[in-house]
Structure formats: structure tokens, C-alpha cells
Amino acid sequence: MPRTPSRRTALQGLAAAGAAVVGFDPFTRSWAATTTDRPLVGLPRLDGSVHTDDASLAADADDFGHIVHRRPVAVLRPGSVHDIVAMVRFCNEHGVSVAPRGQGHATQGQAQVDGGLVIETTPLASIGPVGPGSTTVTVGAGARWSEVARATLAHGLTPPTFTDYLELSVGGTLSVGGIGGQTHQQGAQVDNVTELQVVTGAGHLVRCSPTHHRDLFLAVLAGLGQCAVIVGATLRLVPAPETVRHYLLPYDDLRTFLDDQRLLVEEGRFDYVEGQVTADPAGAFNGYVLEAVAYGPPAGPAPDDTTLLRGLRHDPAGAQTSDLGYYDFLDRLAAGVAALKEAGLWAFAHPWLNLLLPGRSAATLAASLLEDLTPADLGPGVVLLYPVLRESLHTPLLRTPEDPVSYLLAVLRTTPPDDTATVDRLLAANRAAYDTVHAAGGTHYPVGSVPFDAADWREHFGPAYRRLAAARHTYDPRGILVPGQGIF
Numbered sequence: 233m234p235r236t237p238s239r240r241t242a243l244q245g246l247a248a249a250g251a252a253v254v255g256f257d258p259f260t261r262s263w264a265a266t267t268t269d270r271p272l273v274g275l276p277r278l279d280g281s282v283h284t285d286d287a288s289l290a291a292d293a294d295d296f297g298h299i300v301h302r303r304p305v306a307v308l309r310p311g312s313v314h315d316i317v318a319m320v321r322f323c324n325e326h327g328v329s330v331a332p333r334g335q336g337h338a339t340q341g342q343a344q345v346d347g348g349l350v351i352e353t354t355p356l357a358s359i360g361p362v363g364p365g366s367t368t369v370t371v372g373a374g375a376r377w378s379e380v381a382r383a384t385l386a387h388g389l390t391p392p393t394f395t396d397y398l399e400l401s402v403g404g405t406l407s408v409g410g411i412g413g414q415t416h417q418q419g420a421q422v423d424n425v426t427e428l429q430v431v432t433g434a435g436h437l438v439r440c441s442p443t444h445h446r447d448l449f450l451a452v453l454a455g456l457g458q459c460a461v462i463v464g465a466t467l468r469l470v471p472a473p474e475t476v477r478h479y480l481l482p483y484d485d486l487r488t489f490l491d492d493q494r495l496l497v498e499e500g501r502f503d504y505v506e507g508q509v510t511a512d513p514a515g516a517f518n519g520y521v522l523e524a525v526a527y528g529p530p531a532g533p534a535p536d537d538t539t540l541l542r543g544l545r546h547d548p549a550g551a552q553t554s555d556l557g558y559y560d561f562l563d564r565l566a567a568g569v570a571a572l573k574e575a576g577l578w579a580f581a582h583p584w585l586n587l588l589l590p591g592r593s594a595a596t597l598a599a600s601l602l603e604d605l606t607p608a609d610l611g612p613g614v615v616l617l618y619p620v621l622r623e624s625l626h627t628p629l630l631r632t633p634e635d636p637v638s639y640l641l642a643v644l645r646t647t648p649p650d651d652t653a654t655v656d657r658l659l660a661a662n663r664a665a666y667d668t669v670h671a672a673g674g675t676h677y678p679v680g681s682v683p684f685d686a687a688d689w690r691e692h693f694g695p696a697y698r699r700l701a702a703a704r705h706t707y708d709p710r711g712i713l714v715p716g717q718g719i720f
Contacts, residue, residue: 276318279311292350298581298649300341304350313463321435331714332461334401339584340681341716359383373403373462390472392418403462409454409630413504415620416497422453422627429464433708451703454629457714459707473527476561477535478554481522481546487595489520492544497619503527509615517602581649583658584680590673591637601665611646628696631675689719
């Protein structure tokens with residue numbers, strides 16, 4: 233009987249194929265290379281293809297951060313969920329590392345894998361049927377939130393929470409959390425999932441929910457890909473407004489700005505609350521803009537400025553108010569992103585810092601961190617600072633401070649990628665900022681670039697770590713999934 237090829241043999245077969253597409257022949261138990269202009273043979277019932285060409289490998293050895301580069305030996309472009317099951321099973325059998333990749337928006341190599349298989353989830357972009365009375369929609373992990381929003385809005389419905397940038401994949405944000413301006417009322421995106429379809433690290437296709445395989449469900453949401461590959465998700469839907477009223481309210485005092493934000497989220501006065509920090513001409517980050525949005529009919533009453541702004545201490549002379557279509561509001565970053573791409577800045581390095589500050593010390597911590605920030609180190613990026621309510625967050629692996637109100641501080645830096653000395657300095661600054669915030673009870677929101685090791689992750693997850701480790705042992709017993717996170 234022929235022997236099963238070793239991990240080394242399997243990897244050598246992939247790497248040496250040198251063709252656009254390779255496939256594993258289950259009958260000869262060997263890798264067979266083909267070219268794209270010839271019929272594919274010997275594949276394990278694949279509907280898609282496995283690629284080993286330099287362009288595919290180089291593309292998936294990079295991400296939005298443009299800081300870390302780990303080169304895989306192969307890239308799977310699945311034609312179906314079955315392809316992912318088949319390839320993960322093969323990789324599990326041979327101990328080959330696997331990482332799913334959605335839009336590649338990670339900033340520190342989280343979805344990269346050195347010498348393993350990258351699964352591109354973008355082909356899994358289906359969006360299930362939606363009707364006027366629907367309360368959920370089932371979508372593929374590769375669907376972008378912009379596509380989901382447009383499909384559901386056609387029926388007057390919307391997912392409750394969005395991140396600011398809509399061109400992220402559903403599977404990608406659900407692996408991390410998905411925090412945005414609606415989170416204070418509606419929870420994070422992970423809090424609005426009713427069911428997941430996943431492929432475990434052992435290559436099993438499983439449906440899980442709060443009542444079925446609950447341990448797996450809770451280990452996947454905000455679980456950073458450590459137990460299973462998300463291939464589909466059922467999302468909660470709510471009535472969508474047709475228009476919104478958008479407010480930009482300027483402040484010149486940090487504590488007043490934070491206190492007014494806290495007032496708004498605790499009262500639930502607005503449907504969306506965020507905020508930005510801006511630099512003055514001398515380079516000091518001491519300007520603050522509270523961004524708030526009230527939904528109009530049919531999701532809410534017609535906005536009334538007097539009621540909504542009552543008691544706030546912003547500078548009324550600088551306030552800006554506008555009425556927008558709901559999707560125009562959700563997609564408001566599109567023009568800015570297009571301009572960054574046109575200018576070549578989208579390809580710059582993004583050593584981002586994303587921290588959750590405990591409300592009790594948010595003003596002191598934010599003031600300290602902003603004092604050390606310079607416009608040169610931020611580049612053409614932005615600084616976000618806004619509150620979330622702990623009572624709205626229900627996903628155990630989305631770690632937040634032990635405080636009723638936390639503030640997300642996001643320093644979204646942009647710097648030339650070839651200036652490695654500056655990138656390294658900013659990564660060190662991110663780590664120092666994390667240490668300061670962590671000592672005060674704050675947490676890391678793991679979409680940014682903070683150097684972490686396994687001990688840091690154990691401390692980050694705290695009491696939830698044991699359950700994550702148990703789920704990892706159960707569902708990915710050989711530990712092949714997403715090594716780029718560095719958790720285990």
C-alpha cells in the first residue's frame with residue numbers, strides 16, 4: 233500500500249510545482265502540477281484551484297500593514313466550501329500551516345503563513361435571500377460589508393453595526409470583533425451573529441451557534457482564527473433608516489469632550505457616536521471633534537437638533553450638520569480612500585495602534601499618549617477616540633477593560649514602508665503605549681501592530697484563555713491554523 237507523503241514531501245511538491253495550479257492526486261498520493269490552459273487532473277474534488285506562481289505567493293506574503301512578509305508555498309482560491317474542507321484536511325494530515333485571508337487588511341502579518349497554505353476567502357461572497365420581513369441574512373465569509381449593506385438595504389434592512397471602512401470581509405472582522413460607532417448601542421459585529429459555518433483545523437465542516445456547538449461558536453467569534461476558518465455567517469438585521477442627520481461638534485478640552493461622549497452613549501441619544509483628535513498648527517494634538525449621527529424614519533424619529541444637542545458643551549460656532557442618505561453615511565470614507573490610493577499612500581506602511589482605555593482613567597491616559605504623538609509620526613492618518621458600553625458587548629474573546637465605559641483610541645499611522653527605522657521605532661512606541669494602558673487596566677484591540685508574544689496573549693485573554701486553549705485542542709489539535717497571530 234503506498235505511504236502517505238510527509239509534510240516535507242507535500243511542501244516540496246507544492247513549492248517545486250512551479251505551475252499556476254497544482255492538485256493532490258488521491259489515487260497516487262502525490263502532487264500533480266498542471267497549467268491553467270490544460271484540464272485540471274488529480275485534484276481532491278476541487279472546484280477552485282491551488283496556485284504557486286510568484287505573483288500569487290508574493291501578494292499573500294503582504295497585507296495592509298506592509299510591515300511583515302511571510303511567504304506561503306501555495307494559495308487556495310476555492311470554488312466552494314468543499315475545497316476548504318478538502319485542503320484543510322490535507323494540511324492537518326501533514327502538519328502544514330493554514331491561514332485564511334479576506335481583504336488582507338491586517339497590519340502585522342496576522343493572516344500570513346510562512347511555508348504553508350493561504351486560503352483566499354474572497355470567492356465565498358454569496359449573500360443569501362433577504363425579504364421585507366427578514367430578521368437575518370446568511371452570507372459567505374468573503375462577502376464585503378459594503379455588499380451586504382447594499383443587498384439588505386434593498387429591503388429596508390441593515391446589519392446593526394459597521395466598522396468605518398466597509399470594504400472588509402465578513403469573516404475578517406468577525407475573527408477580530410468589529411467595533412464601530414453603533415457599538416455602544418448595538419454591540420460589536422461579533423455580538424450580532426446568530427450562526428456560523430466553519431471548517432475546523434481538523435477539516436470538519438460544522439454549523440455552530442449559541443445553542444449548537446456553543447464552545448466552538450464562542451471560540452471563533454473574536455478568536456483570531458485559532459480554532460476554525462469561518463466560511464459563512466448568519467447576521468442579525470434591523471430596520472434601516474432612509475436618511476440620517478450627521479453632526480460634527482468641535483471641542484478644545486479633552487475631558488469635556490470625553491464626558492460629553494459618555495453622556496451621549498449612556499443616554500442612547502444618538503445611534504452612532506465616534507470622535508477624532510486633530511493637531512493644531514504647532515503640531516499638538518489638542519483639538520477634538522465629536523461625530524454623532526441620528527437615524528431618521530423608519531428606524532427613528534425625525535431628528536430634532538434642539539433635543540439632540542441639549543446640554544452639550546461643544547463650540548456651537550464650529551458645529552457642522554448635514555443630512556445624508558443612510559448608505560452614503562456608511563460609505564463616507566470611500567472618496568478619501570480613493571484619494572489615498574491615487575496618491576500611492578494606501579501602499580505605505582500602517583503600524584497602527586488600537587487600544588481600549590478604561591473610562592475611569594481615559595482622560596489621563598489619552599492625554600499622555602497624545603502628548604507624545606507628532607504629525608510626522610501619524611502621517612496622513614487619523615486619530616479616533618470614542619466610547620463603547622461594556623453592557624452591549626457579549627462576546628467573551630473580545631477583551632475590554634473592567635469598566636462600564638471604555639474608549640477606543642486608534643492611532644492609524646501611515647509611513648513610508650522603506651523607512652524601516654521609523655517603522656521599527658513606531659512599533660516600539662506602540663508597545664510602550666500598550667504597556668502603559670495595560671498597567672491601568674486597558675486592553676489591546678487586536679487589529680493593529682503591537683508586538684505580542686504567547687505570554688502577552690495569555691494575559692490578554694485572561695480568564696477566557698483557558699476556554700480558547702481547550703477549544704484549540706479540540707478543534708485544531710495539530711495547531712495548524714493562523715500561526716501569524718503568535719498566540720500558541
